[in-house]
Amino acid sequence: MCIGDELLIGQTINTNAGWLGQQLNSIGIRVARTTVIADDKHEIRAALDELSARSQLIIITGGLGPTKDDITKKTLCEYFESTLVVHQPTLDRVTEFFASKNIPLLEMNKQQALVPANCTVVDNTRGTAPGMWIEKSGVVIISMPGVPYEMKGIMDDGLLDKLKLHFNQPDIVHRTILTMGIGESMLADKIIDWEDSLAEHNIRLAYLPSPGMVKLRMSGYEVESGEKLNAVLDTKEAELIQLVGSYIFGHGKETLEEIVGRLLSKNNKTLSIAESCTGGNLSKLITSIPGSSQYYLGSVTSYQNEIKTNLLGVKSALIAEKGVVSREVAEQMAMGVRSLMNADFALATTGIAGPEGGSPEAPIGTVCIAVAGPSGVESATFKFGINRHRNIEMSSNTALNMLRKEILGSIAC
């Protein structure tokens, strides 16, 4: 149960529910339902009534801040007919927190240390609002702040372990295989018999499309033994690789930027990037990986032709002849940034992300991508769609996958 008007009106995207689902799933707790409601006493009470009747565990996030619109704690206290009492360790922590930052401690900050008498406090070391664990008629109710950073901290710091111990469930096993370069229905058609064969092992299959990719997720339920199930999943995965292996680029929660980073790091190779239509997104993805400074040298974002010619050495005549959105320009950008930064591999993108700037030769969504490496340079032209953000995302993923193949090819050589 996620509480917050801002979630319902879409001012804030609810990332907590999904993250909690992942964590709970990993300890065998199946999330049957996620409910988002308003910061409203009656809504909270009604949802507690409904959810208590159908669940053994209710996790609540949100509404624990110090300000007047935060009513979760008071409502829980009334609902469970308890009273608010001071939790001294929390008060000490809050006092120290404000002192260390040289910020005056306000009355509303002190009230953060009040908790219902019937709860067990779950420590929050990253913020002032403590988590709460309440048990009533066999149902566990947990209340945590809605700030993702604090909520995740509470879970990581021990709450997840405590839940695992309390509920003691066999783990649910998921196996996800990541594909790129083939559409959902074409993929389904290629693996139709394989998909049918999963049923006898109680394995469910889901297709998860995202820009440029389709993720295939096998889920094992009703297991006698995790070991046996894992063996079955290994077999099924091997069969899948036989069928559509050339489209598979990774597994599980891996991202292309992680896979590429691992390949570069393992082979002691370096990378530089020249971006036009992706505008920095490729560099952002690469550097989102901790430790990327080991293999990443840097990038040039050239949003103007002069930067392409002056910094990356793309010939003005080539731009005039082939157009700035051309495989030739992409290739010169890649070779240019590779030599500028003295890198082993380099990526380059040039295209029309939209919504403006299209032409008959290069309509919106036209993107040229080049990858340069020790064995030369390769490039391709793609026709994506009309949505700017989607075009940037598709271009970035496609570029990373081209780089992945180039590194693998060059290692094999």
Place this chain on the structure above:
Amino acid sequence: MCIGDELLIGQTINTNAGWLGQQLNSIGIRVARTTVIADDKHEIRAALDELSARSQLIIITGGLGPTKDDITKKTLCEYFESTLVVHQPTLDRVTEFFASKNIPLLEMNKQQALVPANCTVVDNTRGTAPGMWIEKSGVVIISMPGVPYEMKGIMDDGLLDKLKLHFNQPDIVHRTILTMGIGESMLADKIIDWEDSLAEHNIRLAYLPSPGMVKLRMSGYEVESGEKLNAVLDTKEAELIQLVGSYIFGHGKETLEEIVGRLLSKNNKTLSIAESCTGGNLSKLITSIPGSSQYYLGSVTSYQNEIKTNLLGVKSALIAEKGVVSREVAEQMAMGVRSLMNADFALATTGIAGPEGGSPEAPIGTVCIAVAGPSGVESATFKFGINRHRNIEMSSNTALNMLRKEILGSIAC
């Protein structure tokens, strides 16, 4: 009602619910609850029973794909005791779609054109699964694909207008004011009397903290006239500016990158960026805005010292003396990229994003940011936290806000 195992186990973040909330809110429809459930016939039926009893409108997303795990359409058909019939315009569209892409049309693609006989088809021009509008006992039930790009297209292409016409509600008025550089409780303390004064106008206030920012949202309900309410909100906003104006940077759904882009564009000024710890994220944010090529020249991401010295002209001696994470190096980076790209303004970041790389002088979370403009260069050092992604986000927002102030200051001069 969002249907999808991938949402419950957190493999996909549910962005549809929030987006729909925004859209519905804008036509005066209050979203009372968001429910996420599994691709499971019994769960779907149970949720339909519950939601029909409490709502006048149920919007369903997900489970309309061509593959076997997609069961929403079949379940809806059974639930409403209808039968599946071919919707010829959809079949024609699907056939044409596959022909235009030179992909063979499979049997499962043809089945996308089957819809329950009791529904009105809502066109989906971006994918193969049509939307559906069903009315039963005074409740409107809408079913749409879960792919955000398709779902948003259906809403934008006419469904939202149709809903507005059907429900004919007075609009709910929100007014959001964006602040940066002051904590939630300190802000609340400064505006305590002002906040109390909102109640008499039936205005609710919410505090929405996000990394480095607090958004204040006033919501007007139970309105006689939108005009009168807007006048009250104008007055209240003017009062708020008196109290905490120096922390306010924007309004509504504006982002810092939009505000900065607008300032640059309006004043015919250009921007270049040198990024170290933000790794491309600043450039990505700037170029996420359509039309940014008008004022954005480009960036250098210098993830290695050599790039800082060779490309940006930072003196090696300075790095040795002051450390690469220093205001002095940030300033040279900003001035370097400003002159390299011949820009009016330039931003630079250098810091330790973590989780590795900290030192006693510059622990993880230390970030130096510089902004250079026609009137010189300014810089500051910040101490953020231990989380890599949060540090990158906080650094980017802080840098954009420094740029905003610098542009405003230079225009005023």
